[in-house]
Structures are given as C-alpha cells and as structure tokens.
Amino acid sequence: MNVQSKSFLIQGAAGNIQCALNLPDAELFPQLKGLALVAHPHPLFGGTMENKVAQTLARTFVSLGYVTVRMNFRGVGQSEGVHDAGIGETDDMETLLKHMRQEYPDLPLVLSGFSFGTFVQSRLHQRLNEAGVAVQRLVLVGAAAGKWAMPDIPADTILIHGELDDTIPLQAVFDWLRPQDIPVVVIPGADHFFHKRLPHIKKIVTDLWT
Numbered sequence: 001m002n003v004q005s006k007s008f009l010i011q012g013a014a015g016n017i018q019c020a021l022n023l024p025d026a027e028l029f030p031q032l033k034g035l036a037l038v039a040h041p042h043p044l045f046g047g048t049m050e051n052k053v054a055q056t057l058a059r060t061f062v063s064l065g066y067v068t069v070r071m072n073f074r075g076v077g078q079s080e081g082v083h084d085a086g087i088g089e090t091d092d093m094e095t096l097l098k099h100m101r102q103e104y105p106d107l108p109l110v111l112s113g114f115s116f117g118t119f120v121q122s123r124l125h126q127r128l129n130e131a132g133v134a135v136q137r138l139v140l141v142g143a144a145a146g147k148w149a150m151p152d153i154p155a156d157t158i159l160i161h162g163e164l165d166d167t168i169p170l171q172a173v174f175d176w177l178r179p180q181d182i183p184v185v186v187i188p189g190a191d192h193f194f195h196k197r198l199p200h201i202k203k204i205v206t207d208l209w210t
C-alpha cells in the first residue's frame with residue numbers, strides 16, 4: 001500500500017500466508033481505535049491484497065485509527081497452497097486474526113472485504129458470532145451475492161455497490177438483502193472495480209462510521 005506497510009509471513013494450514021500491516025499515525029491516534037482485517041477479490045481472476053479497492057479500505061481504516069492488516073489468499077504472492085473456494089481462505093483469515101490478537105488482544109474488531117473477500121469475511125463473521133466473539137462492524141464492498149452462498153449479516157453492516165457492476169449485478173444484492181431488510185449504498189455509474197470512484201468508498205465508510 002505504501003512504504004509504511006510492514007510485510008510479514010504467518011503459518012497457515014496450507015503453508016505460509018503473506019500479510020501486510022499498516023498502523024495509524026501515533027500522534028493522531030495515541031489510543032488505537034480497533035483492529036481491521038481487509039480481504040481482497042477473487043485470486044483466480046487477479047485478486048491480491050494490493051487491489052485498489054482493498055487498499056482503499058485499508059487506508060480508510062488507518063485514517064479512522066485502526067490497526068489494519070491484509071493477507072494474500074492461497075496461491076497469491078508469497079502465500080502458499082491453492083485456491084479453496086473460500087473455505088480454506090476463511091480458515092486462513094481466522095488464523096490471521098488469532099495472530100493479530102496476540103499483540104492486540106482487546107481492540108474492537110472490524111471485518112471488511114471486496115468482492116470474493118466479502119464472502120470470506122461474512123463467513124468468518126458468522127463463525128465468530130456463533131463462537132460468541134464480538135465483531136464491531138462488517139464492511140462489504142461489491143458483496144458477492146449470487147456468486148457464493150452469502151450468509152445473513154448484521155443490520156449495521158456497511159454495504160457499498162456499483163450501479164453498473166456487471167460482475168455482481170445490483171439486483172442480486174437486492175435479492176440477498178431484501179429478506180434481511182438491510183440497505184445498501186449504491187454509487188451511480190460505478191463498475192465492479194469502482195474505476196474513478198474509489199474516493200467515494202472512503203467517504204461513505206468514514207461518514208457512516210459511528
């Protein structure tokens with residue numbers, strides 16, 4: 001993301017997991033606000049933790065005072081293993097969370113993802129919820145409704161979608177959210193990758209952060 005990103009490896013079930021850590025400005029945030037995990041889009045279609053939407057989410061949480069960490073899914077960059085359709089990736093994200101909790105045991109937790117990453121993070125949220133582990137907020141951009149079996153999500157989830165998304169049609173998101181009665185913020189004219197619309201993502205999350 002920038003020169004302040006600290007790259008590190010942790011051991012996962014399929015081998016090494018490549019991660020990147022970003023910390024808020026200590027002068028602006030003498031007390032950290034929380035811990036944010038950010039998940040990238042589909043690795044079989046070029047998704048990495050350096051994806052621009054994933055980086056935008058990471059920058060947003062850093063600016064809000066959150067310790068922010070990303071990881072490359074299996075088979076991407078220095079992460080070992082092969083793509084596991086979101087199953088092993090959810091396990092790896094939980095492994096990353098456990099690793100981060102060794103240094104930051106008590107910070108409020110945010111889970112955030114883009115596209116395929118929303119499937120992983122919503123599954124992890126469901127798993128943590130069933131285990132009684134608190135999650136402060138879920139932030140999903142380009143939620144993968146209709147592509148994968150997205151679980152139900154909390155009412156205060158922040159959802160952002162592009163009007164002209166032809167990878168995950170907006171109608172599929174409406175169909176997923178309608179039974180849950182959860183709103184979604186639609187960015188007019190935005191495609192799946194939010195070309196020329198990335199600043200809107202940061203502004204929306206920041207404005208809704210309470």
